[in-house]
Amino acid sequence: MSTSLKTLRATLASVLQFAPLETNAVKRRLRRIAGVSDFRKVAKRRLPGGVFDYIDGGAEDERTLAANSEAFERVTFRPRVLRGVGDIDVSGRVLGQPMAIPFVMAPTGFTRIADPQGELAVARAAQRANIPYTLSTLGTRSIEEVRTGAPDARLWFQVYAWRDRELVADMVRRAAACKYEAIVLTVDTAVFGRRERDLRRGFSLPPTIGPGTLIDGVLHPEWTWSFLRSEPIRFANVVGAGVGDGSSPVDLAGYINSQFEPSLSWCDVEWLRSLWSGPIIVKGIQTVADAEIAADAGVEAIALSNHGGRQLDGAPAIFDLVAPVADAVGGRIEIICDGGIRRGSDIVKAMAAGATACMGGRAYLYALAAAGEAGVDQLLAIWHEDIRRTLALLGVSSIAELDNDVLGPPRTNS
Ligand SMILES: Cc1cc2nc3c(=O)[nH]c(=O)nc-3n(C[C@H](O)[C@H](O)[C@H](O)COP(=O)(O)O)c2cc1C
Secondary structure (H helix, E strand, C coil), rough: HHHHHHHHHHHHHHHCCCCCCCHHHHHHHHCCCHHHHHHHHHHHHHHCCHHHHHHHHHCCHHHHHHHHHHHHHHHCCCCCCCCCCCCEEEEEEEEEEECCCCEECCCCCCCCCCCCHHHHHHHHHHHHHHEEEEECCCCCCCCCHHHHCCCCCCCCEEEEECCCHHHHHHHHHHHHCCCCEEEECCCCCCCCCCCHHHHHCCCCECCCCCCHHHHHHHHHHHHHHHHHHHCCCCCCHHCCCCCCCCCCEEEEEHHHHEEECCCCCCCCHHHHHHHHHCCEEEEEECCCHHHHHHHCCCCCCCEEEEEHHHCCCCCHHHHHHHHHHHHCCCCCCEEEEEEECCCCCHHHHHHCCCCEEEEECCCHHHHHHHHHHHHHHHHHHHHHHHHHHHHHCCCCEEHHHHCCCEEECCCCCC
C-alpha cells in the first residue's frame, strides 16, 4: 500500500467515529433532544394538532402565556468568579421536606392524551427524581392508582371547588387514605378561560375521531393507534360520582362551567382546612394583596400561577410577581413559582428572586408526548445538570445560598 493511502486510512480512522447503532427508537429520539424546545418540536410532530394545541395553547391572544416565558428571558445574571464551586448542592426544600431539585410537577388534567401511561409515568419519574408530583382532580388516573404506581413518591392532590362539595370532601379523604402529602386548591378557575385554539378545532375531551379530525388522526398513526388500543380515557377521580366522568366527549369549557363553583371564597379555604389536617397550597395567586390574605388565612404555601396563561389573558407574568410577593410575605408562607419554566436556569432565577420552589406543566407534557416516561426522566436529568452548571457559573455553591445579588438589571429590547 502506498504511503499516501496509508496516511489517508490513518486519518480516516482517527476522524470517523461511528456511535453504536441504537436499535431502540425512543432512545434514538432522545439522543437528539437537548432541551424543552426540542421536546416541544417532537411533541408537535407526534401528536394530532388538536391534542398538541390543547397542551401548548393559552387563553385568547396568549399574551400571558408568552409573558410567562419572556419574563425569564429578560433576566440577566451577575456571575461571580473564583469562588470555589467544586462541590455544588442543587437540592431544595418544600413544605419543610427535602427534594433533589426545587421543582414540583404541576397538576395537568387529562395527561393520558399525551401518552397512554399518563399520570402514572409522570408520578414514577418524579419518584425516581425525588421531587413531588401533583395529581389533578381532572386526572385520567385515580388517586389510588397513582399511589400504587408510585408508592414512595411525594404526592400532592389538586382540587377544584366542585359545586358538589361532598365530592370534594370524598376526594380529600381518599387522598389522606393514600398518604398524599398536601392538597393544592386551584383558585384561578372560577370560570373557564377562553382557549381559542381549542374552539377553532372543536376540540373535546377525550378527543373524538370524526370527519374533522380523521385526517389529523391518520397523519399521526402512532398516537392514534395507541389511543385506540388503550383503555378509554376518563376523569378517573370522579367515576361514578354523578357529575359525568368524561367517558363520552365533553367540551371542557361547558363541563367546567357547569361543575365548578364560581362563588368560591376565602371561607372555602377554612372549609378545606376542616377536612384536611396536612399542608394546604393555594394555587393561582396573582397579586401581592391576595398573597397577604393567603398568609393571614394560615395556609402553608401559595403557588403564584396564572394557570400557564390558560385563564385570564393579560394576567401578570409569574416571575415578575416572585420578588414583590417574597418581600411582602416571604417570611410567613412558602412561595411556589409556577409558569413559564423551560430551563434549569429559570428555576435558579426564580429561587434567586425569592421563591421557595418552582412548578410547571408543559415542559413535562412535551417530554411525555415526545418520548413517554423516558422523556420525562431525561427532562429532569437535563434540568438537574442545568441547575448545577448555572450555580457553578454564577459562583454559588448551593440553592440555599441563592439571593437576588446574582440577578442583574432586566434585559430590555432597545
Ligand atoms: C394541558 C394542561 C392541563 C392543565 N390542567 C390543570 C389542572 O387540571 N389543574 C390545575 O390546577 N392546573 C392545570 N394546569 C396548569 C398547570 O398546573 C400549571 O399551572 C401550568 O402548566 C404552568 O405553566 P407552564 O405550563 O408554563 O409550566 C394545566 C396546564 C396544562 C398545560
